[in-house]
Amino acid sequence: MSKKHKRSVLSAVVSATLSRRLLATLPALALISGNALAVVEQFSLQGNTLYIDTDTNDFTLTALGNKSFQVTYVTDNSGKPYENLSSMALPEHVAANELTVDVSDTPNTITLTYDNASASIDKQSHAISYSLNGEVVTKERDGLSINSHGVSLSFALSDDEKLYGGGQRVLGMDRRGNAMPLYNKAHYGYTTSSNQMYFGLSAVMSSKHYSVLFDNTASGELDMGSSTPDELLFSAKGGRASYIMVLGESLSDTVKSTVAITGKQPLPPRWLLGNFASRFGYKSQDEVMNVVDAFNKQDIPVDAVVLDLYWFGKDIKGHMGNLSWDTATFPEPEKMISELREQDVKTVLITEPFILTTSKQWDSAVENNALAQNDQGTPYTFDFYFGNTGLVDVFSEAGQDWFWQYYEKLAAQGVAGWWGDLGEPEVHPDDIQHAWSEAGLGNQTVSGTEVHNGYGHQWAKTVYNNLTELQSDTRPFVLMRSGFLGSQRYGMVPWTGDVSRSWGGLKPQVELALQMSVFGLAYTHSDLGGFAGGDTFDAELYTRWLQFGTFSPVFRPHAQDNIAPEPVFHDDPVKSIAREFIQLRYDMLPYNYSLAFENALFGTPLMRPLAMVFNENKWFESAKSYMWGDALFVSPVTQPNQQTWAVELPPGIWFDFFSSAKYQGGKTVDYPLTQDNFPVWVKAGSFMPMSEGLSRTEHFDARELEMHYWHDHSVISSSYTYYEDDGKSPNSVEKGLYTTLQLNASVDESADLTLTLDSQGSYIGMPQQRNITYVVHGLTERPQKVLVDGAPAPATWSEKGKTLSLAFTCDYQQSVEIVIM
Known part of the structure; x- marks a missing residue:
């Protein structure tokens, strides 16, 4: 493609982006030795965004506020417009309009500066270095690139640098030297080591006070200096070519700015901080009422009861996707919910995005084009643990509208909270096709590979946005085990999945919560007591886990019911100790709710790494202890x-x-x-x-x-x-x-x-x-x-x-x- 043609393509893309506003073009065509033209050939500023025209990829550099920058490719290596998905990491409207930006042009660099933060582009290599208060903090190594294998992002690492990142993994707090899949995947019964789990994050936060957010939802890998010791490398099999750089004065400042950019968590309902009665699972209406009655009679506070999959079917397999009550075992659900509400107990229901071909709603899902499709344009079906199934296309308007109607009916019945399970999705074929219908981008088809890590995020967004419109006077409660950067702005409350009911399962829970909290997922918590396995009841393990839960974002004992997760079904002294600590949890409600307020206002985590509060170098790797507020x-x-x-x-x-x-x-x-x-x-x-x-x-x-x-x-x-x-x-x-x-x-x-x-x-x-x-x-x-x-x-x-x-x-x-x- 000729440069003239390529520039016209860039102009068209930019014009669409700027709603046809006129660009303010700065002096261009900088020279290097002799009369050779530099590889950065032209640049222009519009608002907070620099548009860079190069001899390979054209890209934009945007000042976002909060000492943050966004880099996004506009064209691929051949100069053709780059097929791009919209950002999931960033809110739809980033409020940076009040920034005063400055652009300086030298023979070798173009620098965008605001608020003592700057990004300098090397004209020859395109490499960007980032500085704060005049000091270089970090710089690209090979930078952002697009090739036949997908998208990659490479940064240089200094020798003494330590790194948080990757989201849910059990690798230690300093994760430098590890490589890990960027592919949300269930790890049933994990203990003290896990390189791939339910909620990964394509993000890294450095002891040098910056964070890099790779804004790409495709299947990929994160290498934190494992293959090449001095290189941080993100790679993905397609998807968006974009990242966000956040600079900070300290680790605490970096955390707050990172959350401010990706979106703060809305203030949750106060009842989120209470005790939840939950198990896998309550099998009848009578059982639900009896367990709440047991809490009342035994003088143990409780605020919510969580119903697992038996609310829509009597068996584990064969019923997923029914999305309506099994009236044989729950004959009067509205009466049950009403009676619980009269006791100030909320009802929370599980839903999953899989619609089995044997379920009551299969025909309706097919007729309404609600399911992700195969190459032939028909619903993609596959076998997994629960049966033969299709998958709700949460990216398409048809899928969202069809799925939402069931939430709306249940909300009318009085359901107060929503639990989204298996949202990695637990099984998600690479070649399954989703109809992406984001505003401003029209309709396009994307593969499961390209959007896998964004599925839970998009599901939470649909539920949260619809709930806020349907129940405008209520704060949604959205419990989910998988998502993406920024999922917290849709009220997502993550948990750490099907952890082993063992001491090995308890040990990594501080690490898991802290690694998520510094990137904004501040309500990350565990199934208290452990979920999976366990042949006999370990009274000490159960007691210590519930004691830890007292100082955690969510207090929710939950487990397979071969051993009761609720304290009311255990003998003293286990029950009496649990009662004391649950009561302490309630006594601390004003303090805990203030922590929730701080999080909503400033992005400050509830559980805080010691390095956020004390000497950073000494405490950066600590996963044994933490600050609760x-x-x-x-x-x-x-x-x-x-x-x-x-x-x-x-x-x-x-x-x-x-x-x-x-x-x-x-x-x-x-x-x-x-x-x-x-x-x-x-x-x-x-x-x-x-x-x-x-x-x-x-x-x-x-x-x-x-x-x-x-x-x-x-x-x-x-x-x-x-x-x-x-x-x-x-x-x-x-x-x-x-x-x-x-x-x-x-x-x-x-x-x-x-x-x-x-x-x-x-x-x-x-x-x-x-x-x-x-x-x-x-x-x-x-x-x-x-x-x-x-x-x-x-x-x-x-x-x-x-x-x-x-x-x-x-x-x-x-x-x-x-x-x-």
Whole structure:
């Protein structure tokens, strides 16, 4: 193709992209030695995007905001327009309109700069280097390329670089030196090693404070310096030729910017933070009611019951795709759901994207063109564990509309939450054909290979978007085990799949959750107690897993029912310990819900790698412990028969959450274990809002709050922000319909402790007054005097616990100052 023809092609593509707006063309045709023309021949700027015309691939470089850039190919190596799918990693509308960008042109480079972040394109090699505050952070090695095998992306790695990435894998926190498939695939019964699992991510985050997001959903591979030690290589069998580079000032900043670019998780319903009754599975309406009744009678809080596949068929095989109640075993589902709702218990149903040829809906799916097809244009059928099946085409409008009608009917019956299973998809032939119908791109056919890793993402998007339209006053709950970069913006709550019911299954759960959380999937959690196998009940394993779950994003024991996953079916002391920890989970609801608010506002994970908070180089590889919010350091017990648990505490003063014993950090301590305690410490200077005695999250009363503070004289000042809204309105964050309580602590030269409380913001239904009880831990002796707003106030001293309790009532707009002398 001639350059003149190629430029006209580029012009046509750009014109379509820019809605026919005029390009602002910058000086071009830079020269290299002699009179030879440089390989970057022309470039132009429109808004935040540079359009680069080269002698091979033409591409765009866009400033996205949040110190991030996007690179996308416009043409292939021959100069023809590149057949491209739309981005899944990025929201449909990236808000970067307010950026002030600058372009500088030298004989060798073109540089796009904004907010101290820059991307410099070498005119001869096309290689891009990325800088922050004038320092090069990372650079392409072979860069982005298209060839007969597909799409690849190559970056240079420095010698001392450590890497998170790849999503769900059990490889250790620093994954450098590993190569792994980019192909979402079930790993049934995994334990302490797995290179391929349910929810992979084509993304890497570096200890040098950048992340690379390969925006490609096709089957491929991620090589983090395994084949070539100094090369990071993504490859895919076709699909989109695009990536996003995110730069950060620190690891914490990189995490927040990465989530800001791919989309923050909407604030979930408050009941997500409660206890779920779940198993594989409840086989009848009576069984569902009886298990909830058991929770009630045994005084164990519960907020939701999850129905696995028996709700639509009496057997495991042969019924998938029925998408309607088996009335032989669930004769009055609406009555059941209503009676549960009257008890403030939500109903969650499983659905799968496979429509068996033996199911009730097969003919309807075929007639409505809802299924992915073969080369002959008929439904593609294949055998898998559950039977002979077709696959819903979640990429086509016909498939989406047909599938959605069943969700709509079930929602009308009162179903409150949705569980999407097998969404890798578990079986997905490479040559199956999907009808991609994205806005602005028209209709095109894509293979299973090209969109495999985006299937669960697209499914979640369909469910979430339709639910928000159908139930505009409700926050959707979407539990799914597979997706893609950015799936969190559709409310996706992932879990770590069919983990072995063993100590080996428990051990990697911190790693799995943290690796997902830093890329935005902050509600990643495990089937508490383990799911797969197990011949006999291991009481210690079960207890330790549920204790860990107390400090996890979602508390959902779930397992094959040869051993009951619900604590109500076990004897003491297992049941009594579980009851105490589940009650603690509910008591911590104000603290946990504030973590959810922080995530929705800032993208901050609930479970946080220690490297986000403390010395990054030292803690980058740590998968034994994590922070639960800012206050709690958690180190799950993952081995049986331990009398003590060796834990390296970060520097500072730490309090045992259960005994209040004080520990000096910066060294390894041996935590004394009993069956009913757990290694959790509170950082000195931390606040924790609590609400005691809840049996449902719906029973939370914002008028009654306990504010716990852990005091040590080494902490001169500290602060904390508590977030609160009505727990269910979908627009709380967007419309600012929430309140904050700003809590501060300071110690003066006389060692007097001053605590202040200030309130801002409001929401509909907010209490006009609050009854607040401050509980101060860590005091060495009874205070001489306590003042509230300058006046002496009565306080209760516990000599045993060395705690001071002070209760008062205040207006929701009132500022309060407490001085403890």
